[in-house]
Amino acid sequence: MTARGADTRQDADDLDVEEALALVNKPGRDPVPAPVPASFPAGRAEHGGPHSSETRRRATPWRQARETAAAAARTAAQRAPVSVPLAEALGLVLAEPLPALTDLPSFDTSAMDGWAVAGPGPWTVRDDGALAGGERPEPLSDGEAVRIATGARIPQDTTAVLRSEHGRVDAKGMLHAIREVGHGQDIRPRGQECRTGEHLLPAGTLVTPAVLGLAAAAGYDTLSAVPRPRVEVLVLGDELLTEGLPHDGRVRDALGPMLPPWLRALGAEVTGVHRIGDEAEALRQAVTRSEAELIVTTGGTAAGPVDHVHPVLDRVGAEVLIDGVAVRPGHPMLLARTGGHQLLAGLPGNPLAAVSGLLTLVEPVLRTLAARPAPEPYTLPLQSAVHGHPHDTRLVPVVLRGDLAVPVRYNGPAMLRGVAAADALAVIPPGGARPGQEAELLDLPWAAAGIGVCFT
Numbered sequence: 165m166t167a168r169g170a171d172t173r174q175d176a177d178d179l180d181v182e183e184a185l186a187l188v189n190k191p192g193r194d195p196v197p198a199p200v201p202a203s204f205p206a207g208r209a210e211h212g213g214p215h216s217s218e219t220r221r222r223a224t225p226w227r228q229a230r231e232t233a234a235a236a237a238r239t240a241a242q243r244a245p246v247s248v249p250l251a252e253a254l255g256l257v258l259a260e261p262l263p264a265l266t267d268l269p270s271f272d273t274s275a276m277d278g279w280a281v282a283g284p285g286p287w288t289v290r291d292d293g294a295l296a297g298g299e300r301p302e303p304l305s306d307g308e309a310v311r312i313a314t315g316a317r318i319p320q321d322t323t324a325v326l327r328s329e330h331g332r333v334d335a336k337g338m339l340h341a342i343r344e345v346g347h348g349q350d351i352r353p354r355g356q357e358c359r360t361g362e363h364l365l366p367a368g369t370l371v372t373p374a375v376l377g378l379a380a381a382a383g384y385d386t387l388s389a390v391p392r393p394r395v396e397v398l399v400l401g402d403e404l405l406t407e408g409l410p411h412d413g414r415v416r417d418a419l420g421p422m423l424p425p426w427l428r429a430l431g432a433e434v435t436g437v438h439r440i441g442d443e444a445e446a447l448r449q450a451v452t453r454s455e456a457e458l459i460v461t462t463g464g465t466a467a468g469p470v471d472h473v474h475p476v477l478d479r480v481g482a483e484v485l486i487d488g489v490a491v492r493p494g495h496p497m498l499l500a501r502t503g504g505h506q507l508l509a510g511l512p513g514n515p516l517a518a519v520s521g522l523l524t525l526v527e528p529v530l531r532t533l534a535a536r537p538a539p540e541p542y543t544l545p546l547q548s549a550v551h552g553h554p555h556d557t558r559l560v561p562v563v564l565r566g567d568l569a570v571p572v573r574y575n576g577p578a579m580l581r582g583v584a585a586a587d588a589l590a591v592i593p594p595g596g597a598r599p600g601q602e603a604e605l606l607d608l609p610w611a612a613a614g615i616g617v618c619f620t
Contacts, residue, residue: 223488223495226524226557226591233499233509233525236485237532240457240505246391250380253371255431256389257535262365265383268357272318275350278327279309279339280319286338294319309339318351325350358382368535392433393533396456397423398447399439400464400472401513418515418580419462423522427460429609430527431534444472448479451502458529459506463513465496473498473510482508486525490556493577494520499529514577520559523589523606543602544569550603552596561586562605569603587611 224232245259274280280294281287283306290308294301296315303320304310310319318325327350330343358364364378371389379387399420417439424434435456440446442464451459464473477484477500486499494517498510507529511521531538547568552558561582562569569590574581583589588611590597591604 223490223556224486226489226491229486229489229491229499229524230528232486234528234532234538236499236501236507237529240507240533243390243533245388247386248389249386250376250384253376253387253389254373256371256387256392258365258367258369258371258375258387259390259535260367260388261363262369262379262382262384262387264358264360264362264364267355267359268381269352269354271354272322273352274312274314274316274318274325275352276325276327277314278312278325278350279331280304280312280322280324281309281326281339281345282306282319282321282323283308285309285345286334286340289333289337289339322351323347368537370536390535392431393458393530394435394456395427395432395458395460395530396435396450396454397427397437398450398459398461399437400447400462401442419511419513419518422515422580423460423462423518426519426522426609427526427530430522430530431536432458432530442470442472444476447472448476451476451508452480454506457506457533458526459502459508460526461508461510462518463511465498465510465512477502477508489524491520491524492553492556492558493517494524494559495556497521497525499525512577515580516561516575516583517577519583519589523559539607541604543604545600546571546590546597546603547599549599550590550592550597552592552594555594557594558592558596559589559606560592561588562590562603563587564605564611569605583608 248256274294279287279289280301282304285307287307287309290310292301293311293313294316295313298316300317301310301312301319304322309326312318312325324345324347326339326341326345330345331339331341333339364382365375369375371387397420399417401417420437420439424437427434438450440450447461447464461473464471467474480502482500482502484498484500486497489495489497491497493514494512496510496512497517497520500508500510502508509521509525509529511518511526544564545568546562547565547570550558550560550571561572561575563572563585564570564587569588571590572582572586575583586608588605588607591606597603
């Protein structure tokens with residue numbers, strides 16, 4: 165999808181270089197680094213458009229933009245915790261500490277299948293047995309043993325549990341140990357893991373599958389958690405088709421299908437996806453009526469005749485916090501406070517530029533609203549050189565191969581082919597990066613090892 169408000173003019177210069185490199189860097193040949201142009205054209209947009217010198221002066225540096233986005237979310241109204249069933253809590257953050265509701269285990273249990281024995285052996289084996297979930301077994305007398313299953317209650321006066329593979333029963337029904345048996349062996353005593361009231365996890369803990377298991381074991385049916393941020397998506401552009409092949413100057417909408425699951429992967433509750441077209445009044449009404457904590461728009465962030473995002477923000481009295489970011493692709497992105505504590509992230513209409521906006525502005529907002537911890541930054545060396553912009557940061561799709569980040573082709577602002585195959589976006593500083601240079605990486609949700617992969 166190529167839409168108004170995307171960074172098309174300036175990045176045409178980048179695309180020419182990339183297309184030339186694509187012809188040179190065929191399989192079996194060493195990559196050829198792109199030349200870094202001495203300077204880009206001063207700007208070919210009118211009325212302070214996305215490539216004018218005015219925009220260049222006001223564009224927010226990429227790292228500062230991410231910090232500003234997180235800070236804007238921190239000033240939002242206090243978000244009340246919600247009580248969530250365990251089945252719906254995956255990926256949320258605990259709003260309160262998690263105290264143990266019971267001792268774990270709540271009674272002495274067997275850690276192994278075998279025999280509960282009392283006193284020194286050999287032992288007379290009783291006919292009854294102890295099973296997990298069964299009634300409390302009868303006490304043992306010295307010299308007695310009883311069959312027991314893992315997780316079953318330990319009979320009173322048990323000395324140890326003899327594992328099945330460590331004992332044998334002779335023809336007279338007497339149990340003999342073939343290894344030494346220590347006192348208390350393979351018995352899990354009551355409260356071994358925790359005691360009632362002990363804090364199992366602090367507030368702010370991300371709910372992972374293991375946390376769900378611990379909570380269930382400790383007796384919880386629901387958890388007090390920070391709710392998912394509510395997000396509404398407004399897709400702009402009369403030229404967009406929702407089905408079939410592109411035709412008659414119209415293109416398929418790629419962002420409508422892509423953004424909702426990506427936002428859910430970032431922890432959001434998507435409350436609606438609305439196609440607004442190029443109607444300024446329809447956009448104004450959608451913004452003023454939205455009850456979402458974050459509105460995400462696509463396209464319309466430049467200064468063209470039907471780019472209505474800025475004028476609508478002016479009409480509704482919004483406070484623009486970020487108006488352009490020094491990043492390629494995606495520099496016409498913006499962040500505004502539309503009233504009260506509601507935020508609006510304006511993404512460019514080109515698909516990869518929109519992805520850049522997601523990871524630059526939307527991810528810090530959603531992470532902060534959801535009280536999720538920031539991912540630890542990490543770097544990997546680049547397999548090959550990546551050309552850079554003379555002034556701006558570049559976000560380039562890469563695949564991870566061992567200890568290397570391998571840049572992929574088809575990384576123009578209107579392209580999704582590269583990012584669809586990628587594991588991460590590499591953060592390339594102004595001026596570019598040489599082979600072997602360490603680059604910071606932004607994991608994509610489907611490639612991340614964490615619980616961020618949550619598409620439902």
